[in-house]
């Protein structure tokens with residue numbers, strides 16, 4: 649993945665740096681609530697205007713909904729690499 653900047657920040661992908669800055673969120677819709685039938689990453693500029701759009705990008709736990717890219721990466725890590 650593409651990284652930006654220098655020094656120790658270089659090891660983080662751009663989407664992780666932007667997500668940590670709280671300017672935007674990155675994530676995926678999970679079936680059956682996916683918007684289209686192919687894998688795509690949402691980049692959401694915050695705050696949501698209008699506010700009701702917050703619901704469209706909320707996690708519904710085991711029912712699906714939206715999952716943040718960072719949380720998905722944690723779930724995909726092999727058990728030996730989890731915290």
Ligand SMILES: [Zn+2]
Pocket residue numbers: 676677682683684688690
């Ligand atoms: Zn989508």
